[in-house]
Amino acid sequence: MASTERTVFRTCPLCEATCGLEITVAGDTVTRIRGDRNDVFSKGFICPKGSTLKQLHEDPNRIRTPLVKRNGEFVPVSWDEAWVEVDKGLRGVIARHGHGSVGAYVGNPNAHNLSPLIYNRVWLQALGSKQRFSASSVDQLPKQISSGYLFGTAASVAVPDIDRTHYILMLGANPYESNGSLCTAPDFPGRLEALRERGGKVVVVDPRRSKTAEHADEWIAIRPNGDALFLAALANAILATGRADVGDRLRAHVDGIAEVSRALAPFTPESVERATGIEASVIRRLANELLDAESACVYGRIGTCTVSFGTTASWLVDVVNAVTGNLDSPGGVMFPLPAAGNPTTRGEKGRGKGFRIGRGHSRVRKFPEALGEYPAAVMAEEILTEGEGQIRAMVTVAGNPVLSTPNSEQLDEAFEQLEFMVAVDIYINETTRHADVILPPPSHLERSHFDLVFTAFSIRNVANYSEPVFELPEGQPDEWEILAKLAGIAQGLGAGVDPQAVDDFTFDALLDSLLKDSSSPIHGRDRDEIAGIVTTSAARGPERMLDLMLRTGPYGDGCGTNPKGISLATLREHPHGIDFGPLEPRIPEVLRTPSGKVELAPEPLLDDLVRLEAFMVAEPSEEMMLVGRRHVRSNNSWMHNIEVLVKGTPRCTLQMHPSDAERVGVSSGGLARVTSRVGSVVATVDVTSDIRPNVVSLPHGWGHEVEGVKLDVARRYAGVNSNVLTDHDQMDPLSGNAVLNGIPVRVEVVRS
Numbered sequence: 001m002a003s004t005e006r007t008v009f010r011t012c013p014l015c016e017a018t019c020g021l022e023i024t025v026a027g028d029t030v031t032r033i034r035g036d037r038n039d040v041f042s043k044g045f046i047c048p049k050g051s052t053l054k055q056l057h058e059d060p061n062r063i064r065t066p067l068v069k070r071n072g073e074f075v076p077v078s079w080d081e082a083w084v085e086v087d088k089g090l091r092g093v094i095a096r097h098g099h100g101s102v103g104a105y106v107g108n109p110n111a112h113n114l115s116p117l118i119y120n121r122v123w124l125q126a127l128g129s130k131q132r133f134s135a136s137s138v139d140q141l142p143k144q145i146s147s148g149y150l151f152g153t154a155a156s157v158a159v160p161d162i163d164r165t166h167y168i169l170m171l172g173a174n175p176y177e178s179n180g181s182l183c184t185a186p187d188f189p190g191r192l193e194a195l196r197e198r199g200g201k202v203v204v205v206d207p208r209r210s211k212t213a214e215h216a217d218e219w220i221a222i223r224p225n226g227d228a229l230f231l232a233a234l235a236n237a238i239l240a241t242g243r244a245d246v247g248d249r250l251r252a253h254v255d256g257i258a259e260v261s262r263a264l265a266p267f268t269p270e271s272v273e274r275a276t277g278i279e280a281s282v283i284r285r286l287a288n289e290l291l292d293a294e295s296a297c298v299y300g301r302i303g304t305c306t307v308s309f310g311t312t313a314s315w316l317v318d319v320v321n322a323v324t325g326n327l328d329s330p331g332g333v334m335f336p337l338p339a340a341g342n343p344t345t346r347g348e349k350g351r352g353k354g355f356r357i358g359r360g361h362s363r364v365r366k367f368p369e370a371l372g373e374y375p376a377a378v379m380a381e382e383i384l385t386e387g388e389g390q391i392r393a394m395v396t397v398a399g400n401p402v403l404s405t406p407n408s409e410q411l412d413e414a415f416e417q418l419e420f421m422v423a424v425d426i427y428i429n430e431t432t433r434h435a436d437v438i439l440p441p442p443s444h445l446e447r448s449h450f451d452l453v454f455t456a457f458s459i460r461n462v463a464n465y466s467e468p469v470f471e472l473p474e475g476q477p478d479e480w481e482i483l484a485k486l487a488g489i490a491q492g493l494g495a496g497v498d499p500q501a502v503d504d505f506t507f508d509a510l511l512d513s514l515l516k517d518s519s520s521p522i523h524g525r526d527r528d529e530i531a532g533i534v535t536t537s538a539a540r541g542p543e544r545m546l547d548l549m550l551r552t553g554p555y556g557d558g559c560g561t562n563p564k565g566i567s568l569a570t571l572r573e574h575p576h577g578i579d580f581g582p583l584e585p586r587i588p589e590v591l592r593t594p595s596g597k598v599e600l601a602p603e604p605l606l607d608d609l610v611r612l613e614a615f616m617v618a619e620p621s622e623e624m625m626l627v628g629r630r631h632v633r634s635n636n637s638w639m640h641n642i643e644v645l646v647k648g649t650p651r652c653t654l655q656m657h658p659s660d661a662e663r664v665g666v667s668s669g670g671l672a673r674v675t676s677r678v679g680s681v682v683a684t685v686d687v688t689s690d691i692r693p694n695v696v697s698l699p700h701g702w703g704h705e706v707e708g709v710k711l712d713v714a715r716r717y718a719g720v721n722s723n724v725l726t727d728h729d730q731m732d733p734l735s736g737n738a739v740l741n742g743i744p745v746r747v748e749v750v751r752s
Contacts, residue, residue: 009036009575010466011449012050013112014635017179018451018458019046019186020576021053023469030054030445030469040579041462042186047179048633048645053444055642057470061711062426063440064473074428074438079477080495083485085437087495089420093393099128102490103382103391106134107399108636114542115441115480116397117452122506123395123487130360131382131391132373135636138405138738139302140182142310145370145735148355149602150318151335152592153343154371158318158333159183159457160297161583162191165331166200167293169286171227171317172303172741173204176211177630181301184451184458189215191459201293203286205230205278206303207627208655208697209690221692224625225742226276227300228309229616230283231316232267232609233276235323237287239264244291244323253588254327256601260319263606266613275616277692290324295331297321303627306741309612311734315605322600327587334583335590338455339463339556339566340549344590347519352592354599357735363389367736375736376405377728383414393420395486398441402431403637404701406726406738407678412706424482427641428710430703439486441479445469450546450571463555464577465546465568480541500540507531507544514552521558522551533559538568555580608734623744624660626674626725628700637701640714652719653686655697656747661687664747671750674698676743679724682750696747698722700740 008023020039024032033054035046056062066082067074077085093101104124110116124132136144144154151158160168160183173181175188185191189212192202196217204213205220205227213219222230238244239261246254269280290296300317304310318327326332335344358368364381367374374382379401383391394415402412408430415421415434423435432438441447449466472478477485481499484506488497511534514520515527522530534551538544547568551557557565571578593599633645640646654672656664666672668687673680674696683698691697703721704714723740730739 005031008467008469010469011451011464012046012053013444013449014049014053014639015047015179016181016184016454016457017042017047017186017188018184018454018464019050020464021046021050023053025469028470030057036576038576039464040577041460041464045187045190049635049639052642052645055644057443057445059641061641062443063428063438066440067438069436079475082437082439083489083495086422086439086486087489089436090393090422090489091492093420097392100131100389101392102127102129103131103133103379103394104129105376105379105394105396105399105401107397107401108135108139109398109638111453113479114448114450114452114546115478115483118542118545119480119483119487119506120397122502123483123490126487126490127395130369133376133379133401134373135376135399135404136371136373137375137377137736138306138740140305141370141737142305142732142735143182143314145357146311146315146318146605149605150315150598150600151590152352152354154355155343155456156335156590156592157182157457158321158327158335159459160299161331161334162188162195162459163582165195165295165297166198167289167296168192168195168200169203169205169290169296169298170212171205171230171298171300172305173299173301174206174210174212174630176215177632179632182457183299184454201289207692207695208629210629220278220282223275223277223692224627224695225307225309226278227304227307228313228316228612229267229272230276230278231313231320232264232612233269233272233283234287235260235316235319236264236267237269237284238291238320238323241287241291245325246322246327247325247329249585250327250587250598254322254598254600255595256599257323259601259606263601263609267616272616274620290320295329296324296326297331297333303741305737306628306739308730308732308739308742309608309615310732310737312605312608312612315602319600322598327598328585330582335586336456336458336583337461337554337580337586338458339461339553339580340450340452340455340546341553342456343592345554346517347592349519349589350591351594351596354592354594363387367731370735375731375738376401377731377736377738379405380407380411380414380728383417392418394418395422396431397424397483400429400431400637403429403703403721404723406723406730406740407728408703408721408723409679410728424486427638428708429638430706430709433706433708439482441482442472442476443470446472446476447479448543460582461580462577463566463571463580465571467572478541503540507548510545510548514548520552521556521561525559530559543568604734621744624747625695626676626722626743626745627695627697627741628722629655629697631699634699634701640702640704640717641711643713646713646717650684650717650719652683652699652702654683655686655688655691657691657693657695658687658689659693660696660747661685664749666749673748673750674725675746676725676727678727681720681724683720696745
């Protein structure tokens with residue numbers, strides 16, 4: 001008898017756009033995935049990645065049972081056996097060397113999954129080690145740090161209100177390929193086209209004519225690492241007009257404009273021409289266009305963060321938005337109000353402890369902690385350098401740092417020397433091949449989903465909850481159970497620890513914090529009453545935690561005090577999501593600074609202008625500069641095992657300008673050797689005028705030819721690893737973020 005078809009609606013977990021999917025299922029097979037036309041936010045939009053959840057679910061290389069390495073080979077074992085190995089290996093290292101000898105790395109996919117967002121903190125705390133690393137320090141960390149200084153928390157990121165703006169200036173951003181970053185906006189390209197159709201203007205500043213630049217009104221080809229200088233000169237030009245103004249509403253809530261004006265005085269448009277490659281007249285014109293526009297916003301992303309002035313550039317983006325009157329204003333940049341709450345919705349409104357880094361320092365190079373972690377670029381030295389506190393074991397969750405962080409070959413060597421490693425992952429990749437135990441979480445279609453992170457960066461206030469498409473296979477623990485049990489073992493409770501006991505402890509801690517928070521709608525209420533209300537709705541796991549967060553969030557039912565408010569049950573009744581409306585001005589209540597104002601002139605950022613001025617007047621390097629690039633079918637390193645996404649024209653090529661190719665003596669399809677201070681790769685050349693002279697580009701996340709990787713498709717389309725070339729010694733000093741763009745390299749032809 002034929003299986004009855006059913007339709008399931010869920011949010012795509014593969015990038016920040018959070019598009020709604022309509023998934024048709026027959027029995028245990030997905031027969032179709034398309035965009036959910038009734039989704040309140042994405043309205044049917046879908047990119048090529050979203051439709052591949054079926055292939056990801058069915059991928060024969062996806063690990064479905066725990067693996068333990070024996071005699072150098074992975075063998076499948078039962079979950080009980082795997083946990084015994086984890087307990088023996090992890091606790092053995094702790095017994096010999098102490099808790100500080102265990103390092104942890106958390107990868108990018110964790111931000112897209114509900115269970116890790118709740119339970120990663122639990123096992124990290126249970127480890128008792130400060131040696132924490134994540135993909136944040138090869139990604140968005142500078143923007144969070146600069147936002148923390150200005151607005152009080154690292155979650156206080158002002159996002160461009162692209163649906164209402166009349167002018168957008170983008171730096172280091174390519175949303176036609178990446179679908180947006182720290183700006184959750186399904187169909188970002190369509191929204192930009194709508195902006196132009198209503199008479200607005202799109203300007204892209206980038207060393208490459210990206211796909212976004214192709215569709216923009218203007219492309220400005222900046223020199224790599226010139227973003228902070230360009231923005232400083234732009235702010236200087238705006239302030240020099242005498243028209244700079246934060247607006248009547250914000251004037252009493254912003255401090256530091258005079259200090260910023262004085263500090264930026266050396267950075268005139270004329271003084272930055274040589275270092276940026278942008279004429280002073282262009283900078284002054286852009287300054288006036290921003291001031292003249294009915295509404296405008298500056299949006300800087302990965303390209304502005306992964307450079308040596310990442311935090312300073314991120315700060316200057318908001319300086320320009322502020323002095324043009326576009327901060328916290330419709331059509332400018334605004335602060336979302338996420339349904340599950342976040343640090344901008346909890347605690348005293350309008351005032352707080354503020355933001356700081358440096359609660360600890362890395363062992364070898366003494367780099368300061370930021371957001372509870374150390375820079376990924378120092379991970380290798382922390383493993384390789386002997387002495388007290390040396391990392392002897394690693395726990396990785398959904399991460400591939402050997403491929404995606406600086407000086408990959410050095411980090412590969414470091415992981416080879418570990419005494420023990422456990423990975424929570426679905427693949428044997430370039431990093432997990434070093435593991436002693438691999439614990440596979442369920443397929444993405446076997447997990448529930450809610451975007452705790454990206455609702456906080458969304459251009460509309462929306463909420464969507466997704467039920468699992470399929471039930472868990474027999475014997476497969478849920479992802480939260482794996483992470484909770486890992487926490488129990490790290491704490492010394494043994495391989496037989498019950499993950500539900502860890503879950504109860506985690507829930508109790510969240511509940512107690514909310515009961516103590518005077519801003520919470522359940523402040524001072526009876527603990528057992530609240531626990532009973534939530535547990536009745538969602539007995540265990542992330543759903544119970546999420547229900548409590550939603551009930552006590554900005555739109556919540558307050559556990560009975562607001563009958564019109566939401567809970568998890570409400571979201572279950574709305575499979576296409578709930579739209580709470582466009583962003584609204586939130587200053588001053590959103591602020592958590594000690595002064596209760598936007599602190600536009602933080603001392604660490606003003607101090608960094610000395611370094612920026614020295615860079616401005618230095619002689620430009622004669623070496624070529626390497627930058628990265630994105631493609632809509634690629635998601636860092638981990639979507640390359642899906643045939644439909646990687647087939648066709650090779651995309652891991654070295655882009656070069658025709659004048660550079662002629663000088664080097666190479667043509668399209670030929671091979672070139674690219675060499676940096678730390679490594680060398682050979683790549684196929686793609687000659688194109690869509691890149692600045694003296695700049696070359698390789699995409700991020702490739703290089704799958706490494707021995708021991710069990711990714712059949714990815715190995716056929718291996719490409720080369722650009723992070724063999726990135727330098728672990730090059731970091732943004734204010735954040736520790738890796739420098740992945742603007743790497744000095746030599747390029748020479750490889751003759752057959």
